[in-house]
Amino acid sequence: MALVSGLEIIEECTSRNLVAGAFNTTNLETTMGIVAAVERVGVPTFIQVAPTNVALSGYEYIYDMVARRLADCPVPVALHLDHGKSIGAVEDALAARFTSIMIDASEEPYEENLAVSARARTLVGPELALEAELGSIGGKEDDIGPEQEHRTDPAQVGRFVAEVGCDMLAVSVGNVHGHAPDARIDFDLLARVREATTVPLVVHGGSGLPVEQLGRLHEFGVVKVNVASDLRNAMIRAFGEAWVANPNEASLIRVSQQAVAAITEVVERRIRVLNPVVG
Template sequence: MKMKIVNGFDLMNFAQDNHYILPAFNTTNLEMTYAIAKGLNQAGLPGYIQISSNNLRLSSPDTITYLTSDALKDSDVPIGLHLDHGKSYEHVKACVDAGFTSIMIDASHLPFEENIKEVKRAVQYCHFYGVPVEAELGALKGKEEDIVNEADCKTDPGMVADFVERTGCDLLAVSVGNVHGLDLTPKVDLPLLDEISKVSPVPLVMHGGSGIPFETIQKAREFHLLKVNYGSDLRKAFISTFGEAYEQNHNEVNVIGLSLESIEKVSKKAAELVSIINA
């Protein structure tokens, strides 16, 4: 009997009731998906398996839903399946239809009113099926997958309440000096996060967790941070498994062996991260 992928609203409520920060770990393929599920179960802590619209070029919504469901067959911790940085309403709809239990629509690159319009459209569809929606106000500096975002716009607290009320979003991703990837240094503005938390009707999300000091994440819990995204740390663990093997032997061809080893490395990293942020 496969465990049901946990509904996003149920997962949020569970985390709030138990004072957890939910990590959202980015997957791309079978190995990453199995590793994330394994890591969360090793730690005995809840979280999300998530995939960005960009990575759905390799893994379709139906494929990643199947892999997640299979990865959770022996799971006994609450784990949701989240669309990260949904590029369009069409991607949102496809993921909800495939069984995703949480959605992000990212229209933060658009002007304020257009951002509201796109988010509201996604919210109306997702809420009909009982799926929560994350939106972003402000834009992160750096590289999100292979899409370069040149904006360096911190979230304006004065726009938060209006944005959340008009869109109906359930989670708000904020820009407070956090960045994507490992090539830029984050400078998280905790006073700004505190200010935003006081006016936001919904819990907050921080992207770019891989570069942020753990004590900063732990402190951010006081400011209604519910979800933090991790991608680069896990990808580095995955890719280095193959890179190190190749450096040791340029004729290395044991794909299955290295794939299984990568699952072990990524699962250990996921378990480490979820445990530390919830210490």
């Protein structure tokens, strides 16, 4: 199946009360592992990449790699720009034919965030999905993160969503980027944010949240949960364990296949946890 618009993923997930995993890729092994898990479980999904992770390949290579692998996949998948910190990043992803976009000006003052996000809306247009972020999510991805966490203010949500026109809203409600085993969702705050808007919500930092919390997110209008660190750790661990077992290991393909299998296991487990109805 060809890549679909993020709007299609949102529509199918909301109609079926599903939560789409949003899994970050960087290379071929990660992409292969993600798609293998998606094919097993059958839940619509976002595959995404952040600007910090296109330094090696560029957006076009990521598009070509993901689109080629998905040609034989029967499950709808959108290719998403994760944490586009600038209008330039949005333009680059759109030029490479990404089908879903995040603009993240959450570290700017509220009015600046609103203005930049609204500008991104005009660029993305009505056919593709736009995710914006209100409140600044703590932690770091690729050693990059905000100076401080700033949780989403429910009182700001209504105006922000209305003026930006975003299709998804990323929120800061106790979730933390990166490997953060002590992270916990503030469900009271999440419920108040949910009451302030009908736009589907996004939770970043899915790698650090406990299983029991991930399994509840569908109750609060969450349509997308980002997972990155778990996948990266699985791949690095596979290569590290191969070297420990044999410092003279020279079969790159064998170790790469082991990494793909490890990533597939992580992704499948996360999709099932997010969607208890799937089992």
